[in-house]
Amino acid sequence: MNDLSPDLVPKFGFSQRLIEGARDQSRVKGLTHEFYRYPARFSPSFVRGAIEAFTRPGDWVVDPFAGGGTTLVEAMAMGRNALGIDISSLSSFLCEAKTQILSDQDVSTYERWTESIDETINMHATSDHHEAYADAGYYRNLDGPEFWRLRKAIEQAISSVERLHRQQAHVLARCVVLKTAQWALDSRKTRPSVKAFKAQMYKQARLMLEAALEFRDQIDGLNLAVPPRAISLHRTTTGAESETAVTDICPPKLIVTSPPYPGIHVLYHRWQVDGRKEAPAPFWIAGKLDGAGSSYYTLGDRKNPGLQSYFDNLKSTFTSVAAMAGDETTIVQMVAFSKPDWQLPKYLEVMEECGLEEHRLWDAQLDDEDGRLWRDVPNRRWHAQQKSHAPGAREVVLVHRKSGA
Numbered sequence: 001m002n003d004l005s006p007d008l009v010p011k012f013g014f015s016q017r018l019i020e021g022a023r024d025q026s027r028v029k030g031l032t033h034e035f036y037r038y039p040a041r042f043s044p045s046f047v048r049g050a051i052e053a054f055t056r057p058g059d060w061v062v063d064p065f066a067g068g069g070t071t072l073v074e075a076m077a078m079g080r081n082a083l084g085i086d087i088s089s090l091s092s093f094l095c096e097a098k099t100q101i102l103s104d105q106d107v108s109t110y111e112r113w114t115e116s117i118d119e120t121i122n123m124h125a126t127s128d129h130h131e132a133y134a135d136a137g138y139y140r141n142l143d144g145p146e147f148w149r150l151r152k153a154i155e156q157a158i159s160s161v162e163r164l165h166r167q168q169a170h171v172l173a174r175c176v177v178l179k180t181a182q183w184a185l186d187s188r189k190t191r192p193s194v195k196a197f198k199a200q201m202y203k204q205a206r207l208m209l210e211a212a213l214e215f216r217d218q219i220d221g222l223n224l225a226v227p228p229r230a231i232s233l234h235r236t237t238t239g240a241e242s243e244t245a246v247t248d249i250c251p252p253k254l255i256v257t258s259p260p261y262p263g264i265h266v267l268y269h270r271w272q273v274d275g276r277k278e279a280p281a282p283f284w285i286a287g288k289l290d291g292a293g294s295s296y297y298t299l300g301d302r303k304n305p306g307l308q309s310y311f312d313n314l315k316s317t318f319t320s321v322a323a324m325a326g327d328e329t330t331i332v333q334m335v336a337f338s339k340p341d342w343q344l345p346k347y348l349e350v351m352e353e354c355g356l357e358e359h360r361l362w363d364a365q366l367d368d369e370d371g372r373l374w375r376d377v378p379n380r381r382w383h384a385q386q387k388s389h390a391p392g393a394r395e396v397v398l399v400h401r402k403s404g405a
């Protein structure tokens with residue numbers, strides 16, 4: 001462990017930004033962040049703080065557990081380039097939807113689609129049943145008669161989206177359907193009427209266009225000679241360092257991420273309908289395919305003794321993260337633990353085994369006893385499942401560099 005590394009001292013003044021960002025408890029909002037409620041997404045102000053502290057415009061920022069794409073959006077909005085990697089195909093869909101810069105032609109196509117929502121969703125008309133998805137089980141827990149109206153409305157909305165041949169308009173419109181369906185189905189006990197679904201979809205369509213245009217204006221306003229770009233890879237981070245898209249941009253200045261947390265159950269890949277029944281519908285609506293069970297998305301089975309599979313997977317992914325880093329790369333993570341007493345030391349041990357050395361920048365500015373930046377977790381679903389004041393209800397920011405860098 002290296003307190004106040006000489007390398008990082010010149011940036012010490014900037015670290016105040018990271019502290020402010022991490023402590024900011026405001027809701028996730030602005031730009032395209034609200035296109036989807038991705039489970040356990042981190043706050044844009046935290047990422048913004050890290051980006052400001054450790055990078056300049058034109059630099060590359062990597063998020064090896066990109067999730068809902070918060071890092072990619074913030075990086076581009078600040079004129080940095082971003083690469084996101086995630087094992088979930090839903091994540092790559094969201095990263096694309098949130099970071100595309102709409103052309104005027106796509107805006108016109110999309111607006112025409114928006115105006116057709118009223119006639120698209122019509123219970124007296126037919127809908128295309130998506131046989132392949134239904135046969136593969138993607139309608140699970142939405143196949144009962146009580147869901148037929150919403151199912152039909154979603155099928156009709158997807159069919160209308162699939163008729164859009166301009167790629168960006170298609171992706172944005174599909175994301176509107178996804179967001180509206182999440183609103184209608186996920187974590188609620190009652191179902192909205194079709195009329196309410198339609199009104200919500202229209203409202204979302206307008207809000208999301210405004211957000212996408214705000215994102216475009218923000219980037220235009222930077223007046224950069226070369227506009228920033230985002231790349232999203234759908235794959236495991238293990239081994240990703242040898243992909244051309246990754247070698248082309250490595251080493252980045254900053255790797256900022258929030259990996260799945262040890263021992264904390266988060267359903268990244270399911271909605272909870274009718275109480276707690278798990279539905280794989282988001283993949284069907286996004287036009288993507290699901291992976292292989294919840295431990296596939298959480299780095300391992302939390303019932304595995306000692307979280308062995310979690311820590312093995314943490315090691316293989318962070319070995320690859322370390323291989324992407326150079327001597328000038330700072331690695332910033334936001335993590336929480338169900339049992340911090342043994343999991344935090346074990347976590348740090350794995351980081352060391354991967355060739356990463358912890359830097360505690362904060363001693364002079366923090367009142368946290370261990371010199372790390374801890375924060376209470378606002379409004380997270382997994383947090384609500386923890387007992388109040390349980391240690392898992394707090395997150396910690398960890399800063400690493402390559403050992404000896």
Ligand SMILES: C[S@@+](CC[C@H](N)C(=O)[O-])C[C@H]1O[C@@H](n2cnc3c(N)ncnc32)[C@H](O)[C@@H]1O
Nearest residue numbers: 041042065067068070086087088236237258297
């Ligand atoms: C806590 S979430 C990241 C949330 C993100 N920071 C945001 O703001 O939306 C963790 C992500 O890690 C992804 N993941 C799990 N195992 C992975 C692996 N082996 N390689 C890459 N991504 C993985 C999950 O699919 C999930 O999206």
